[in-house]
Amino acid sequence: MTIPIIELRNVHKTYSTVAGDFPALKDINLSVNTGEFLGVVGKSGAGKSTLLNMINGVDGLSSGEVLVYANGQRVSVHDLNEDEKALWRGRTMGVVYQSFQLLPMLSLIENITLPMDLAGNFKPRESRERAMELLRLVELEEHAGKLPAFVSGGQQQRVAIARALANDPDILVADEPTGSLDSVTADHIFDVFSHLVADRGKTIVMVTHDMGLKSRFTRYLTITDGELEPPSVEDSKPKRSRKK
């Protein structure tokens, strides 16, 4: 039996603007299982980033509930106060964005040790060893001492992924992580994600506008005007049927 790790129940998010209320998410019900690599595909403005912000509690919801079962705890994310949420998020979820946001004056390894040092979960020597292990995971250990300016965009994004994994979260959420990378480099990022899911038991939720990526997920949904839709029948056919 599959175990849900994230559950969204009747989630609504409405933004008030000068032009009136704008419903960004409409009655979202979603269950994500442990070990899934879930893709949510939709156009710009469809509600993708808002959905991620509901899951990691970065933005508040208008009604509904988000439950996350991780670290042996069941947490109703939006019942936590800001401080509790930040602490919980730091332990439970890694985030990866389109722009890599590495600190330019710190070496790659320092960029990874930083969140560990901030969280204080590891001793300095441990955090360095762990950062090195994460760099090995994304195949960048020989560049550990370099500053971000001296590695490629794809390599910087791999460092950002390693950094997101620094505190060993069960869940990774990614907002267009390959949006500014060429297709070959993007492939490499997907390889890293697939490895994290298959071999490390991580759960990943990624949003993208790129329909071409849907075959890379273990499951995908589309989002249109704030509503989730299952894939069409055509798209649900087995993808890699063997030639007879």
Place this chain on the structure above:
Amino acid sequence: MTTMPDKRKAPRQTTPKAAPQRVSDASLEAIIEMRGIIKRFSNAAGEFTVLKGVDLMINRGEFVSIVGKSGSGKSTLLNMITGIDHPSEGQVIVNHNDIYTDVSESARSKWRGKNLGIVFQFFQLLPMLTLLENVMLPMDYVDMYDFDERPKRAMELLKLVGLEKFANKLPVLVSTGQQQLAAIARAMACDPPLLIADEPTGNLDTRSADTIIEIFEHFVEQGKTIVMVTHDPSLTSRTHRNIIISDGELIDETISRGLPQLRHRHMLEFTKIAERRLYQPQETIVSRDEKLDHFYIIRKGEVEIVLQKQRSKETILSRLGADEFFGEAELVRGGKSIANVRAGKTPVEVVAIPRADFNRVMDESPITVDAISKIVQKRLQEHRMADPRKR
């Protein structure tokens, strides 16, 4: 009881990790001094030189923009100042300290934390930290200010950039303009004397860009020095100094200010061939009816254009100051000087470009010829004077 073998190693021989050292002959006014900076890169295609002997002095309190085409070396130049990259040859002195000679990477990193604020085009805020926490980060990193004082100081900086309401928000919940403002607040967290910005407004709308320049101006008023690489002409017009880099070399600032319409490659050509000349007060620079063989731009001091009519007193037709030029009409026309030109009451420094080179570039640059004639017309009108030979 068994004894474990002693796994402790002999004390490691460590090389001294020297912090940047004070340079005895460093200029007192300068906060940045670059001396003969050469930067070479090697790649599969071979070795190429990105900076070809850069000498640059930036004084305390200056607001400086650096412009140049893509690939001209401007980001490399900035990386030499921030210590993100290191020169192949030459010396970089920042705040009187040589930041490269015998300085380890980690010592430079600590030094940088206290002496430099850096702002980039993409704001590099940590996504999992609030704006306030992002601003506190450098204070934690270099261990400046008391632990309890840090949030207060970070809040003051956020207030300064108008973001106190958003202090506890994560970067993803504020606009890109606000993210850049937070990045600026973070750059100033340890109160560095020098702020380095690489295309700080490159990713923003004009209104946000304007706010950022206003904040930069505020820091400059407080005595900070700001060096900024930018593409945006509306920003360069608001800085004290605009340095142009072309093909790895700096353009003489007198030439770029005097002839802003020239292409960068022509400015660079003039920079290389121009002679620097110094004249004492009242010394003649060009005599009337002398064949003009140079085009002059004034670097320093004031020049008097004097008409000496026969048996009458001399008339000063015009006075020209820094960045103004003379000798143009005659050169373009191929004639002789129409008046005497002499140094004013203080010594005068000029940049002199040989006639043949000046004419050749003018032939290639009708826009400049046009601009020069407009400037001359305007100048003549301003001084309510006409060419005496046309009278």
